Amino acid sequence: MQNDPERTLALAYAPDDGRRGALSALLALDTALGEVVRSTTQPALGQIRLAWWREQLVKLDTQPPPAMPELIALADMLLPRGVGGAALAELVDGWDVLIEAESLDDTALERFAAMRGGRLFALAARIVGGNAGRAERQGRGWALADLSQRLDDVQVRERAAAMARVSLAGPLAGVAKPLGILALSARLALADVPAGGPKRAARLLWFGLAGR
Template sequence: MTSPALQQAQAWAQERAAAAGSSFYYAFLFLPPERRAAITAFYAFCREIDDIVDEVREPSVAQAKLAWWRQQVALAFSPGRRADHPALVALQPHIPVYGLQPEPLLAVIDGCELDLQQNRWLDFAALAHYCHLVAGVVGEVAARIFGQTEDGTTAYAHRLGRALQLTNIIRDVGDDALRGRIYLPLEELRRFEVKPRELLTLGQEAEAGFEVRFEALMRFQIERALATYDEAVALLPAADRASQKPGLMMASIYRALLHELARAPRRVLRERVALTPLRKLWLAWKMQALGRW
């Protein structure tokens, strides 16, 4: 029988996932209740960690919060102990069911810590390492919860996590610039002759030809992200394609977002581009029912 504390934690995680308005939420809707509860709790944990970077302005406070979260993860994975935060309270019952380990959760925290330490990325190798921490390992955990049976699915899930994170970075160029952050590799900015100042001022202090240079940079980013989705799908073993449909739903939604961004890349400097909830639901259903983008 589920305890009242666990019921409250599960309800909180569900509300947290729904309130975030994420495309991930639409993929979760098609899962059986037990798996849906597990991935929702894990997603709520990831959102809480991510929000530390976005919402906590004082570095020492953010570091203290991350230290507390490390303690919470340790409690969640300690037999006979219980974490305090509802995200981990909701996740704990699923840990033995899906063979979850603490290392991926700690990696997510490491990624947040890296975010606090730097706001620029020298090259794509540095960005790929960041994506590994905040998205690749997240994909691996999700694949286990979705029902992974083949070892090869781990590589697929990790690459899919990278693709999703690259999409987030492309969509959020303007929002990140307002917070003084640039996730696009500096080496690639130089290649396309886009200056960091031009991004940070959203093109308001740009030199001649900025619009053409910026669009070329963004189309390069979009094409790489789309190729990363193709690489991920190519790595997915056929035996796990059915169980991994939630991840493929997310890929379908995010690929559609990339195509939307490709129509007018400069929009990211003016607004947060998003698909409508109805379109997200349609794309998720199409993958669930028809197995295609």
């Protein structure tokens, strides 16, 4: 996802005063945690790997980061902006839902949405500004939409997509442009608007210009 052109577009609308780098570091953390889950074949090992991330993130509040690019970037870019390691560690719990839950019922999906996407967008709003409450709602939908694109179980995929549409239906007015573009990208994906196509590109660019 780090090579996702729509994510690159979203980052381009973050102010180039350090906030763009901070948002990029936050999204890179989400990508790294997601890769742990996607590459896990044994739940117990996956939880051990996520526990390592949780521990390292909490330690950022009191210790220098280990020699890992994602952790170094977080320490350099987010800690000075008041986003601490303990707050970042809460994102791990969102991804952990996908490993620990016996089944992805509505309760598990809601927990995942809130603890991954909602929390991520709320922290991002502390960096780039905008309406944090609306950003948090859009983040929930963004996380569910992303998950729905990756699930093999048709019923769970459709339920995640339906729940995503509910959260994403909220207004984007007042949401910082980088987060709005990510949310809008998720809406377009759920509507089966082809990625890379002119209709999707035009809609994203219009939001970047007009904020709606």
